[in-house]
Amino acid sequence: MTIPVMRPWLGEDEATAAAEAIASGWVAQGPRVAEFEKAFAASIGASHAVALSSCTTALHLALIVAGIQPGDEVVVPSLSFIATANAVRYVGAEPVFADVDGATQNLVPDMVEPCLTERTRAVILVDQAGIPADLDAMRILCEPRGIAIIEDAACAVGATYRGRPVGAGASLAAFSFHPRKLLTTGEGGMLITADADIAARLRRLREHGMSVSAAERHANQQPVIEQYLEVGFNYRMTDIQAAVGLVQLRKLDRMVARRRALAERYQSCLGDIPGLVTARDPAYGTTNYQGFWIVLPDGFPVSRNELMRMLAEAGVSARRGVMAAHLEPAYADRKGPQLPVTERLTSDSLILPLFHDMTHEQQDLVVSVIRGAAALDQPPARRTTLPANGPSHRREDLRTQPRSAAKARILVTGVGGRSVGAGILHSLMRADDSVRDRWEIVGTDADPFSWGLYVADHKALVPLASTPGYLERIQELIDLHELAAVLPGTEPEAALLAARRDELPVPVIANDAQLMPLMMDKQQAEAKLRELGLNFIPSYPWDRREEAVSEFGFPLVVKPSRETGGSRGVHLAISRRELEGLAPFVRTEHQPMVQPYIGDADAEYTVGVLSDKSGNVIDSIVIRRKLIGLSLLAAKNYGEGTAAISTGISQGFVVRHRAIQEFCEDLAKRLGSRGPLNIQLRVHDNNLYVFEIHPRFSGTTAIRASAGFNEPDILLRNHLWDEEFGRLNYRENLMAIRAFEHVLVPMDDTGHTPA
């Protein structure tokens, strides 16, 4: 295992955005740069943001617009990446190195004041490693003396200072989008300012001092002759970079939340090493933990370099702490005071790996090496009671139990009483003791009245999958409960979590995202089956129902074709009067469709095909469905009257049917299924007609598990422990009978259920 110190969180969305920029033909600075500037300024709450090629070039231009000239002095921390000091030399001025505060690694007025002379024109205040510096305190020192403050916020995007994003109150603040930072565009920077004239000058300076930008010239119908008003630079960002930046900016909150959770975990796992200091929030703000540094105490059994060597041997890439520019040959001639704090920090600190998709397992390895070096062999005491979660009225868990070492803790979502998630819970908690002993379950739902919340070991409320913040909440729960896997229990959650699985640090036990359109959009399912040469029951859009009537007659099935699966919203019409009577109940936003009811009510099957994470079929199981409404209907020979398709899902017969199984297993292979796949079909004249495909667990999951076909358990073991499975040897010729269960829990004194 090689654990990098940082890995940018880039995915398909960034790749698509970059490709779109390229396809647009505008690859240099253009409309996407303008859009990125606007979005970035809005996210900070700043008036103007000017995109540049790097933070280094942003610092250079900041010093120019601050009027810094040859012969001036600029106070900077030596403890910073060398670009901070270099930028001062670019304008011919002299960097004067001040020492820093040990807790934040930032400049503070007490350290800066002794460095001020009559030649001091500016201070570059660095938010080192993402910990905000105290800007207000520095202003009290500098403003009365007419000394400009330039904030080097290279590392600090997403950090906050006195309740606002870092940079919000700065007159000039420079950000970096280098890949070591949270938000990356490959290379890139941004300079924000409150002053419109300064912003206009910065835009000129980044583009050779040109009076008219390329974008303005392009927009003009008439030829435009530009002028070069002063000596400028080529410090432009490209539109390809900005396209990536726009996607990254939308992910920033999640990046910060994830880093903060991982940092907190480091703090709690290393907190008992005597004297060890770690990066932390200052009293007046929050860090984004761009760099998670630790400072080794005096008397630590091994040196910093020795510890880095031990980490490297374990496959962990750490970095020395922040460099000190005054110790580098380029600044051998520097002036200024002694820098004892800087020298101690740079020699005794190191930066630990921290990246968005870092797993707890990876973090545990880093921790174990450090604890080993500290001669603390035992892992730190683990939490046995869970911290509070959710927007709750009463926060303790009803059924929190000490965590057994043998159990893996997993999340099952959407555990309402009639949901697929409830079927997963049944399978893992009720089917058989050996399964029960493997898993400790956190159940989630949006509805505090969900049965599964009160049956699972722990519970949490989450918003609906369609709500912004859903994924963040799942991420938060993963951290909070130290979860090993997530099992989505509703279709929207399965679709979302499968599509975003790369953003989560633990496996999502759901089929491939590419199969999700088969269940979310029945027209796509139909097209796919036809492409494979199979019979899909023909369908007509609701507003062309007359064609279905004239081609097939009754009965006809009316159901949504989009965004809702299972038996929800499914109606049966056995006459024209009933068909038209359904009109008020048909939800047009779900694009209803009309299908003939091919075959008879006793020839309907739900087939589960289980494939492992590599796509190998493990086994399949057939439930012949018992559809109450249709059986009665059949008995009445489709006469006039009211009929309904029963939800049917929790009752039926577990049977063997080789031909159906072979057909469905073959279909699973051809679709590339890698998880649970449910196929609903009817048999008519020895032909199989598929009418639904659901690449998720099913309403019959719990029935199957009771028969020994325990899909959630098997997939969890396959994903988490790489176990491989052959045929499952489950029981058959069983009748599954639906039962109800209620849960009674005490209300709290506000009359709410505790959740």
Ligand SMILES: Cc1ncc(COP(=O)(O)O)c(C=O)c1O
């Ligand atoms: C404090 C500080 N300033 C400036 C820079 C330079 O940023 P860029 O690589 O975007 O030029 C860095 C980069 O690490 C930095 O940490």
